[in-house]
Structure formats: structure tokens, C-alpha cells
Amino acid sequence: QTVVTQEPSFSVSPGGTVTLTCGLNSGSVSTSHHTSWYQQTPGLAPRTLIYNTYTSSSGVPDRFSGSILGNKAALTITGAQADDESDYYCLVYMGGGIRVFGGGTKLTVL
């Protein structure tokens, strides 16, 4: 069974840079997994930040970027702001139409 792994929590100072990662319990994440990233504030629907590993969704500030780092997908926030404090989820495409979400990372900005 595929498990997508994310850090449960992370902390960053205002103005700082943070990189959240998204891995697989078996194997490496590559561009063929078409990883996407979502931001969610409690009580609201998720917002798409990044899709196809690198591409920013419309209207997303350019301080959010996606990449592959080693054997994982990564979401980097450069110049973190207070309203970036949210839950972040990655979604990995496993082929055959199947997608799997990671467990999410709770980001604190303080």
C-alpha cells in the first residue's frame, strides 16, 4: 500500500524560508508523479498552490515554489508571512488514475 509521507509539523520565522517535503514509503518521487500542493486554512476548502511538480496555480504568490529535492517532491516558501500559517498537503499521482494525499504538514509562522 502506498503511503505518502510529509512532516507532521514545521515552524518558520516571519520572513524566513521553509521547505516542506513529500515522499513515498517505497521509492522516489519524480516528475512522473505530477505532485501537487494544497494550502488549507481550518474551515475553508483547500487552495491549489502548485501542480505538475513545478507549476504555480493562477494567483499564487511567487514566494511559493515546487521542486524535486533528492528523492522527494518539495514545496518551498521564501519570505514566509503570517498568513502562510496553514496546513499543507501534497498529492501524488500513482498511475492508473490513482492519487494519494500525504498526511499534511501543519506550518506555524512565529
Place this chain on the structure above:
Amino acid sequence: QVHLVQSGAEVKKPGASVKVSCKASGYYFTDYNILWVRQAPGQGLEWVAIIYPRGGETTCAQKFQGRVSVSRDTSTSTVYMDLSSLRSEDTAIYYCVREQQFNMDVWGHGTTVTVSS
């Protein structure tokens, strides 16, 4: 403007079925896939299923096989998700999401399904 409008909240008893609808507007319906994603209270996001509206093919996560059915009505640009044999763990907000080439760009507002005896 693109919208996905979902049906209202549901309360069901264990063992029952629920049907949630997602009506699309503002774009050509068969050009985009529709995914279903759920979120149980205090939990993370969970991918449920996808439908390809052009041909109607569907795929779902293994844990839902045999319990979930996704269909579409192209005449009304509406997608339906049927979940049967409901249990308390199915209590969640169910979102429909528009997707094209792995870009999930428009989310529905969510439908709360509560399973309780």
C-alpha cells in the same frame, strides 16, 4: 465564471447510502475531469475517486472499491458520487474538484455528510 455547486448537507444512519451531487457551470463540462476528495473532522485530505466526463470512466481509491459509484449527466453538467454501506468513519466533508492535466483549479464548497445512529 466557473462554479462547482454541491448539494446540501446529509445525515444518514449506518448502513445507508448517500448521493452527493456537483453541478458544474461556466466551462465546457467534458473538457475537465472531476475528482472527489473528503476530509473527516480534524483529519487530512483523502482522495476518493475520479470521473472522466467525456467517456464516463471512473477510478476510485482501493479502500472505497465496491462502496463508491461516480456518474455524470452531461445534459445537466452534473457529477454524482454515491457512497453505500455508510459507517461512522465516513462522516466527513466531501469536495468535488475540477481537474485538467493534474491541475485541480476549482473546488466545490463541500458537502457535509454525517453518519450517526
